[in-house]
Amino acid sequence: MRAEGKNSPVDVFLTVDTVRMTRAKEMGLLQPIESETLEARIPSYLQDDDNQWFAFSQRARILFYDKTDVANPPASYQDLAKPEYANMICIRSSSNVYTQNITAALVAHLGEEAAGDWAKGVVNNFARDPQGGDTDQLRGIASGECDIAMSNTYYFARILRKGDNTITEDDIANIGWVFPNQNDFGAHMNISGAGVAAHAPNRENAIKFLEYLTSEQAQKYF
Template sequence: MKRSIPLWPLLAAAALSVAVPAAAQDKVVNVYSSRHYQTDEKLYRDFTKATGIQVRLIEGKEDALIERIRNEGANSPADVLITVDAGRLWRAEELDLFAPVKSQVLDNRLPASFRHPEGKWFGFSYRARVIVYNKDKVKPGEITSYADLADPKWKGRICVRSSSNIYNLSLLAALIHHWGEDKARQWAKDVKENLARDPKGGDTDQIKAVAAGECDVAISNHYYYVRLMNSDKPEDKKVVEKVALVWPDQNGNGTHVNVSGAGLIKTAPHKQAAIKFLEYLASDQAQAYFAAGNNEWPVVSSAAYRNPALASLGKFKADSLNVSVLGKNQALAQKIYDQVGWK
């Protein structure tokens, strides 16, 4: 069923696309972002201070913004889309929303594994998909890999969110690449059989379920754990005391990682300003802000960040797989989850 589009976004889009002199257009960049962090606001202000280019921000949910740009078509005022997870960047790519960018700054600053091979989008911070366990129920070193989650010893002991969630789709997409379709399907089937309950809630709910004894092990993005570490709530502190975190696959391909990223919209009315904005996101200063917003790591190794809780997790071996593969294998990942009955 086709989703109806409210009138006010269309009026706003029309207002943003009113013809103005070329010189004035160069001083504006229209950013559609699914990120809602105070650190991003500081980043935008500093970009304007450094370049004189004003940032016009439109915020919304990830998939809703992608759909909005698609519906706006050639008249979209959007210059840049910022969103989370390579899977969503891939969805925008599949809708032909992005234009490839050729930039020595981006090529030199950003690791190849964190950007699209053709420059259609770029990752600017990254997160890890980790395993969290109950310290009273699981011994250190007892579980060390994603493959371990399929072991029958964990039957009735695992919590995880829905298979349709983009984070789980991207994880399985990576496993499909590394293991092949058949082994990945068997893994999904075995993990589904080991669940303590039907998938429900978000990653924070899985961590809290482990602490409460509803299950012994859970899969989560690392920053949900860090948020609990940084919380002032006594109940959150108790959760952190009861659980521990594992970097999976340190003796193999490395822990699965994903990105928050951005790309240039194909119909961008301010292309040069948009490219300058993307290049600014790769600067050390912007990297620190971009990563801090969601307790993630900068993709640029020289960028410093101040996050004691995140730093306390230590270093780990990350999977070097190019994150664009996560989108390409997304449909197959969902098909496998559906086949094995992972809700």
């Protein structure tokens, strides 16, 4: 979009993650818009201050565990670094934006030094080298490769709704979950969001599309 500049055919920029939305704004890829529908349907804390992007769904990054093998599941992200969970944890690569975001959140909550110590503790507790996407972490629990994993909520919801060729109904029943840090800063949340492209050739229709994304019909897909 940046390379195409004014010749860009893009009307709507749609992506996951607040960082990506913020970067798009900083790069000048979006434009402010006015919409009474968006203002009415989307809380202010899920909007850009300048109305250049809006969130259309939220997801929590939570902990999943094997009910059979984990008698005392971790209650917080910090717990993942405890020695009692050695050789139990599956997680995505540090190059993944979800892993980077939860790490950045812990830096903000705990401080850089404590977050660094946490990361080292989690690495020490790996059941396997980081690999795959969020669904692969849940598959790791089902296969017995690991006992604890971190995933966005909707990946598990997708398995419940559509099933998975490698995860049986018994596997699903044996997977428990924890919304961590309920005694302090709570589970880490992120969004899917969108904004109108800076040089959108169909600006008004782009706004209408964003408004549609807040409708009951469209929200079913989120």
